[in-house]
Each structure stands twice: as structure tokens, then as C-alpha cells.
Amino acid sequence: MEVTGKIKKIEETKTFGTGGFRKREMVLTTNDQYPQMLKIEFVQDKCDLLNNVQVGQDVKISINLTGREWINPQGEAVYFNAIQGWRVEAEQGVGGSVPPMAPLDNLETTTDLNDSEPDDLPF
Numbered sequence: 049m050e051v052t053g054k055i056k057k058i059e060e061t062k063t064f065g066t067g068g069f070r071k072r073e074m075v076l077t078t079n080d081q082y083p084q085m086l087k088i089e090f091v092q093d094k095c096d097l098l099n100n101v102q103v104g105q106d107v108k109i110s111i112n113l114t115g116r117e118w119i120n121p122q123g124e125a126v127y128f129n130a131i132q133g134w135r136v137e138a139e140q141g142v143g144g145s146v147p148p149m150a151p152l153d154n155l156e157t158t159t160d161l162n163d164s165e166p167d168d169l170p171f
């Protein structure tokens with residue numbers, strides 16, 4: 049899956065446990081009609097992908113949705129979801145360029161109107 053938007057925040061890499069598990073999180077504001085702020089995590093070697101981007105930059109991020117179950121001390125199942133990024137690409141701009149408009153002073157005008165011709169326009 050992919051998500052696009054503007055980088056709002058990039059956290060520093062955090063290391064956990066004796067094994068050196070690394071995690072780095074960022075917040076992306078989507079370009080939707082109703083923008084969402086998504087926290088996306090990058091783990092292990094993928095943390096370094098955020099070294100090449102900066103806050104305010106438009107990006108496309110390839111993601112995986114992950115989930116896991118945890119049994120709390122009361123014996124109840126609790127579920128967690130995460131969005132994990134695995135690729136980051138800089139966006140080249142939304143919508144592309146608009147072609148230039150022709151100047152209006154080059155258009156021909158006419159006064160030769162013939163009302164006897166049928167008006168076959170559908171509107």
C-alpha cells in the first residue's frame with residue numbers, strides 16, 4: 049500500500065533492549081479532502097530512510113499494516129495496530145503543470161450569424 053502527503057514531524061531513532069532493536073517514527077499529513085495525520089514507524093535498517101527527507105516535504109510512502117495480540121495481566125486480549133514504512137519517495141508535485149493559455153487577442157471575431165442554421169448543440 050502507499051500513502052502520500054506532507055511530512056509534519058520526524059522523530060529521532062530510538063533503540064530498545066539488549067538486541068538493539070531500532071525504531072523511528074514520523075507524522076504524515078495526507079492530501080485528502082479531510083487530511084489525516086498518520087504516525088508511521090520505520091524499524092531496524094528502514095530507520096535510515098528518514099535521513100533523506102525533511103519536514104514540509106511532499107512524499108509517497110510504501111507501507112504495511114501490521115497488528116498483534118497481547119494478553120494483559122488480567123488475561124484479556126488486547127490488540128495493537130501499526131503502520132510500518134519500508135520505502136520513501138519524494139513527490140514531484142501534485143497535478144503536474146498546466147499548459148499555457150493562448151492569448152485572447154489572437155482570436156477571430158465574426159458578425160456573420162445565420163439564424164436559419166439548426167442549433168444542434170446538446171445544451
